Amino acid sequence: MKIAILGFGVVGSGAYEILTHYGYEVKRVLDIRQHEGLENILTSNFDDILNDKEISVVCEAIGGLEPAHTFVVKALKAGKHVVSSNKHLICTYYDELHKLAIENGVTIKFTSSAGGGIPWLYNLKRGVRCDEITKIMGIMNGTTNFILDAMISDSRDFDDVLKEAQALGYAEANPSADIDGLDTARKTAISSSIAFDTIIKEENVSVFGLRNIKKADIDYIKANLNKTVRYLGFGIKNGDTVAAFVEPTILGYDQLEANVYKNFNMITLFGEGVGRLSFYGQGAGKYPTGNSLAQDVIDIIKGDTKLVYPSKEAKVDNSAASRKYYVRTSASVPCDIIDSAESIDGINYIITKKMGVDSIHGYAKDIFANDSGAFFAGIEE
Amino acid sequence: MKIAILGFGVVGSGAYEILTHYGYEVKRVLDIRQHEGLENILTSNFDDILNDKEISVVCEAIGGLEPAHTFVVKALKAGKHVVSSNKHLICTYYDELHKLAIENGVTIKFTSSAGGGIPWLYNLKRGVRCDEITKIMGIMNGTTNFILDAMISDSRDFDDVLKEAQALGYAEANPSADIDGLDTARKTAISSSIAFDTIIKEENVSVFGLRNIKKADIDYIKANLNKTVRYLGFGIKNGDTVAAFVEPTILGYDQLEANVYKNFNMITLFGEGVGRLSFYGQGAGKYPTGNSLAQDVIDIIKGDTKLVYPSKEAKVDNSAASRKYYVRTSASVPCDIIDSAESIDGINYIITKKMGVDSIHGYAKDIFANDSGAFFAGIEE
Numbered sequence: 001m002k003i004a005i006l007g008f009g010v011v012g013s014g015a016y017e018i019l020t021h022y023g024y025e026v027k028r029v030l031d032i033r034q035h036e037g038l039e040n041i042l043t044s045n046f047d048d049i050l051n052d053k054e055i056s057v058v059c060e061a062i063g064g065l066e067p068a069h070t071f072v073v074k075a076l077k078a079g080k081h082v083v084s085s086n087k088h089l090i091c092t093y094y095d096e097l098h099k100l101a102i103e104n105g106v107t108i109k110f111t112s113s114a115g116g117g118i119p120w121l122y123n124l125k126r127g128v129r130c131d132e133i134t135k136i137m138g139i140m141n142g143t144t145n146f147i148l149d150a151m152i153s154d155s156r157d158f159d160d161v162l163k164e165a166q167a168l169g170y171a172e173a174n175p176s177a178d179i180d181g182l183d184t185a186r187k188t189a190i191s192s193s194i195a196f197d198t199i200i201k202e203e204n205v206s207v208f209g210l211r212n213i214k215k216a217d218i219d220y221i222k223a224n225l226n227k228t229v230r231y232l233g234f235g236i237k238n239g240d241t242v243a244a245f246v247e248p249t250i251l252g253y254d255q256l257e258a259n260v261y262k263n264f265n266m267i268t269l270f271g272e273g274v275g276r277l278s279f280y281g282q283g284a285g286k287y288p289t290g291n292s293l294a295q296d297v298i299d300i301i302k303g304d305t306k307l308v309y310p311s312k313e314a315k316v317d318n319s320a321a322s323r324k325y326y327v328r329t330s331a332s333v334p335c336d337i338i339d340s341a342e343s344i345d346g347i348n349y350i351i352t353k354k355m356g357v358d359s360i361h362g363y364a365k366d367i368f369a370n371d372s373g374a375f376f377a378g379i380e381e
Numbered sequence: 382m383k384i385a386i387l388g389f390g391v392v393g394s395g396a397y398e399i400l401t402h403y404g405y406e407v408k409r410v411l412d413i414r415q416h417e418g419l420e421n422i423l424t425s426n427f428d429d430i431l432n433d434k435e436i437s438v439v440c441e442a443i444g445g446l447e448p449a450h451t452f453v454v455k456a457l458k459a460g461k462h463v464v465s466s467n468k469h470l471i472c473t474y475y476d477e478l479h480k481l482a483i484e485n486g487v488t489i490k491f492t493s494s495a496g497g498g499i500p501w502l503y504n505l506k507r508g509v510r511c512d513e514i515t516k517i518m519g520i521m522n523g524t525t526n527f528i529l530d531a532m533i534s535d536s537r538d539f540d541d542v543l544k545e546a547q548a549l550g551y552a553e554a555n556p557s558a559d560i561d562g563l564d565t566a567r568k569t570a571i572s573s574s575i576a577f578d579t580i581i582k583e584e585n586v587s588v589f590g591l592r593n594i595k596k597a598d599i600d601y602i603k604a605n606l607n608k609t610v611r612y613l614g615f616g617i618k619n620g621d622t623v624a625a626f627v628e629p630t631i632l633g634y635d636q637l638e639a640n641v642y643k644n645f646n647m648i649t650l651f652g653e654g655v656g657r658l659s660f661y662g663q664g665a666g667k668y669p670t671g672n673s674l675a676q677d678v679i680d681i682i683k684g685d686t687k688l689v690y691p692s693k694e695a696k697v698d699n700s701a702a703s704r705k706y707y708v709r710t711s712a713s714v715p716c717d718i719i720d721s722a723e724s725i726d727g728i729n730y731i732i733t734k735k736m737g738v739d740s741i742h743g744y745a746k747d748i749f750a751n752d753s754g755a756f757f758a759g760i761e762e
Contacts, residue, residue, distance in 0.1 A: 021511075130399050130672065261635070276662060279661075281657060
């Protein structure tokens with residue numbers, strides 16, 4: 001079985017180095033740039049890969065929707081297995097890509113699309129074979145964890161740390177996907193789809209961003225609750241429905257997640273049989289994510305190519321999951337949801353009653369309309 | 382493919398329930414006791430399983446060396462795949478069982494022999510396919526973690542907590558395998574064998590037990606070092622050699638292991654490519670360990686049956702790994718290894734210089750000869 005890698009950026013080149021070092025043959029690399037040493041296998045024409053009968057595994061590391069989507073669809077239709085690290089692609093076309101792969105007798109694997117170097121999705125998929133998963137949760141975005149850790153450890157403010165993260169290359173020039181939660185929402189959607197054998201879309205996931213957090217929030221939460229903050233995605237099963245949301249989350253210092261620093265990730269499943277199972281490691285990077293991509297390729301080469309279409313229809317209902325919330329805003333908050341509140345220099349610091357996730361996200365719309373800088377965080381018990 | 386389960390205790394019955402619930406056929410259960418509802422498949426005669434051509438996977442959950450060893454050897458020779466949760470068996474006969482399986486064209490899997498419900502050995506084995514593992518370490522024994530957590534959280538002394546653990550069924554009437562480190566040493570040996578593609582035996586692992594720890598040690602370490610204690614096994618690669626040891630280990634409060642409570646386990650690999658990867662979960666119990674056993678069986682049924690004999694000869698050398706040590710003893714300690722020391726009520730509390738693991742275990746023999754209650758703990762940097 002010969003391999004083609006689409007995209008020779010950070011992740012694609014990492015997977016290339018690992019696969020070739022361990023004796024797997026990468027016959028073609030698709031990239032529009034020139035790369036020294038790759039002259040014999042480099043092409044900028046996808047047809048060179050599509051029409052090559054020797055290539056049976058296509059490893060997509062381009063990122064984004066196009067041209068990745070077009071290439072992956074063509075590869076599947078041509079009867080080639082696909083491995084992808086592209087969470088945007090997988091999340092958007094989960095349904096179509098699974099159907100196409102099954103129709104064409106091939107598989108699609110995407111372990112590296114959530115958790116980077118952590119074999120999270122791989123083990124989650126293995127876990128559902130003989131267990132009922134009731135909940136998944138985790139720190140799935142290294143950039144926001146880096147920002148939070150720096151704010152907390154060094155007592156700095158958000159904008160200052162974000163600039164440093166951008167200078168270090170941890171955050172993009174446009175950091176929205178990270179700090180507004182889209183990246184974590186996509187990973188939560190993919191993880192929930194596997195965990196609950198259904199298809200959860202990114203628009204099904206309710207999101208509070210991290211963008212509005214201030215040093216004042218971290219100080220207030222520490223002083224008044226003796227807790228800290230991390231940015232987590234959640235998928236929770238409730239009978240036939242699934243609650244899926246991404247929120248800054250307030251945790252005790254003795255929680256494992258509260259001890260995840262720098263750009264590391266930690267993702268957890270709760271199984272009825274196996275109990276809590278957590279996975280910790282590098283959520284991004286050339287060799288960690290390249291490793292996950294390479295592992296998926298090796299699994300295919302070793303014969304693990306059976307793919308099953310999700311059996312259940314997704315019913316997302318965020319009313320079944322509930323928690324207390326911390327809200328910091330200059331806007332007014334309805335009295336009936338307030339458990340305790342104080343006002344400091346015209347800013348309201350509020351702890352809500354325990355309330356449904358759907359409910360607080362509903363109230364938040366009104367509050368944001370009056371205070372676009374309001375900050376919301378769920379309190380994990 | 383039909384399955385036989387040997388031993389219907391906690392783990393065997395857990396695996397049975399999981400496998401049958403998910404549609405896998407357990408044709409025979411071997412046990413000398415009667416079990417209601419199992420009348421049609423129960424036998425006390427192993428030949429009923431050995432001679433049954435329909436049974437191709439034998440799942441050993443008896444524990445101990447005999448008769449487990451005899452049964453497993455016979456099963457492998459009869460061309461049946463073997464799954465085992467038995468760390469004593471796997472550690473003692475690693476070499477023989479691997480050779481026998483390969484000779485007979487079958488596999489032997491033992492994920493549940495270290496880490497219980499955590500797919501640790503499974504992922505470690507997957508990890509070495511395309512990475513160089515440089516170190517493994519972990520909390521691998523739930524009983525000692527339960528004892529340490531209770532001592533630290535509730536400020537109690539060892540004997541008191543051990544009695545509670547025995548009453549709760551967490552510790553055996555004879556707790557030596559747990560508190561003297563043999564259980565962790567075996568899991569460290571098996572993990573190191575996989576990580577470094579060699580065969581490490583339990584007698585190669587240097588061990589400091591947990592038996593001698595006192596509340597006074599925990600208090601001293603907290604007051605003077607601002608750190609806490611967990612019981613860890615380590616396997617560290619140094620060129621062509623491996624250092625393997627089990628020691629009470631002093632950790633900062635922000636270390637992940639320091640936040641592992643109750644009887645949970647956390648085990649970690651360090652890969653050159655993937656970086657640090659940690660796995661956390663239940664290290665024992667009917668359904669967690671039963672889950673790991675069932676997963677191994679399912680892997681075999683799905684066709685994952687290739688087994689490779691370790692390629693390297695083990696050279697254990699504990700001189701290459703080094704750390705500082707905390708020593709509490711009424712005996713005298715050679716001045717040249719002491720970094721700092723104080724004497725309280727005739728007891729010496731010592732922090733050593735950074736020294737080789739082999740070296741401190743050598744000195745410890747002399748110190749134990751004069752003070753059988755001395756306590757040693759490595760300090761993790």
